[in-house]
Amino acid sequence: MKKTFKILFFVKRTRVAKNGEVPVQVKVTVNRERAEVSINLTVKPESWNAATEKAIGKDRKSVELNSRLDTVRFRLMEIYREMELNAEYITVRKIVDKYLGVETKPPIMLLEIFRDHNKKCQKLMGKDMSVSTVKRYETSYRHTEEFIKLNYQKEDIPIEDVNYQFVKDYEFFLKTERNCCHNSTMKYLKNFKKIIRIAIANEWLHKDPFMNFKVTFEEVKREFLEQHELEKIMSKEFKIERLSSVRDILVFCCYTGLAFSDVKTLSQEHLVTDNEDEFWIRKPRVKTNNMCNIPLLDIPKQILDKYRNHPICQKSGVLLPVLSNQKMNAYLHEIAEVCGIKKDITTHTARHNNYSFLLKMSDLQFSFPSTGNDLETSKLLFLSFFYIKNPKSDFFSKNIILSSIIPHR
Known part of the structure; x- marks a missing residue:
């Protein structure tokens, strides 16, 4: 899956300090997901060139500011390339956290949640769940596992890495690699959506990847015997x-x-x-x-x-x-x-x-x-x-x- 990575420096013109300067911030974008980061630098509004994303002038302050901006850009790109080399699933949050030196807890993994869910389903089989429903969740798990291996070359991925693009790619995988018809694909996505709801309810995932994705079914023409x-x-x-x-x-x-x-x-x-x-x-x-x-x-x-x-x-x-x-x-x-x-x-x-x-x-x-x-x-x-x-x-x-x-x- 192709990744897009962008770095943009800009100034917050609405936050003017007593000395007349405004803060310089950096916007990091990965696959249309954005995050703004304060880099503790300021500049006079009239000394900022939005096109070049740098301070105007050859004075010492402008040269020093531009040098520090280059350092920030270099560090962000370095983090991105390290993640690429390590075949990590890259998100804007990961890049920003690493840049800021934020300590992260061991991630909650997607298939780990799925396995736990399916174990509970097994125990409910014949009580709250039918055999066919349990089997469908097990099949859905195998499809998800295969998709992750094929698309990300990983055994599992953190639940926080599941986004809208993941859902769209998974839909494409089910229809092409697994040769599922539209309605079967939607049923598997519906199973997967339950895992997402569990993650959101436990605050392991803060944004619903299905927010802009609608699970829809096509009406099937049934054969009747006269x-x-x-x-x-x-x-x-x-x-x-x-x-x-x-x-x-x-x-x-x-x-x-x-x-x-x-x-x-x-x-x-x-x-x-x-x-x-x-x-x-x-x-x-x-x-x-x-x-x-x-x-x-x-x-x-x-x-x-x-x-x-x-x-x-x-x-x-x-x-x-x-x-x-x-x-x-x-x-x-x-x-x-x-x-x-x-x-x-x-x-x-x-x-x-x-x-x-x-x-x-x-x-x-x-x-x-x-x-x-x-x-x-x-x-x-x-x-x-x-x-x-x-x-x-x-x-x-x-x-x-x-x-x-x-x-x-």
Whole structure:
């Protein structure tokens, strides 16, 4: 990263002493960050040349003043060059403090704060924080560590060295070196911003580097399956077992609105019955810990029955044999291709699909808590918070027995 370093001598014409002289000061600038320093020198206003930044005249006082100004300039440049040679992260505050001989305490390091934060997150996992949130902070830490090594050739940097330029360079790094899309980049910067807030709260950092940087998210166009597309997937007979089970899990998600992480951890304890002996899924969301109350309709119930004795379910104590998110998405793309559906189907498609179907097919009453600034959640009414009353369509309530989905192995 290119550094700019400037030294400017000027006089404070508003601070005139009794002898008519004004103080000479030096302004040091590093990458647009400035600091003014008093150098205990004075001069008559009429004897100062602002263009040359020196005293006018050949008299002894002017010559002596100019000589001392040269000494100050030389010392400041010497400090700057020493820092460059030592590959230090240079700030105007560091240069000024070194010039004034100010003793500095051992700096608080950025990654040190980040590590401490992540250790606390680990202890809160499953209580105040979800596994996915903790993992995102860990990934954010690794990205920050890699960025520092690449840009500064350092293992860590002082937190006081983090400024607006650091944030902009980090954003560029995430989008180029890590190949993150805009929204992923913003999520990592949002994680990093929390570390900055911790530093400011503890007075380790006195200026917010995010002051002129706005974390913004672009609206993402979500893929939805139309009703006929879902029915096409449901009725398709797959001879390959992995595709068949992945299809079943997709259908289950479409009918329940559960997210991938919630379906993967769904177990018998999450199934309850109401006063009318109707089955419900009652489960806290992995991501937010908000409680879901979801009616278990006929088709998802039949899917659960189908996998009751599946080896993976028996071994892991779960209700469905859910693979990794990466494998699920790969197989869903394969399913879409086989069914002639030209859409990017993922595990999250079902979550959005559920809202679309229910709004069209049922008379719904929704109640949902405040969702904070979660962009995705704020734009959708997720099934996690709904309660169905008086369904007016038998699309969900009738016993649809599809031979390709329901047969037990």
